[in-house]
Amino acid sequence: MVCHNPKTVVEAIFAGKERQFNRRFLSLANHYLFEPATCTPA
Incomplete structure (x- = not known):
């Protein structure tokens, strides 16, 4: 699963x-x- 660092998933x-x-x-x-x-923005 790749996500874009939402606060519900990533704490820091x-x-x-x-x-x-x-x-x-x-x-x-x-x-x-x-x-x-996780992926990096842009």
């Missing part, structure tokens, strides 16, 4: 493509077996 944005995902979102990703990924 670090340098480059490093992101801190929401704990509940990571739980959902683990349950449905998908790897979350």
Whole structure:
């Protein structure tokens, strides 16, 4: 799943493509077996 850094999914944005995902979102990703990924704007 590729998302565009919504606040409901990403808690913090670090340098480059490093992101801190929401704990509940990571739980959902683990349950449905998908790897979350984010894209950079533009």
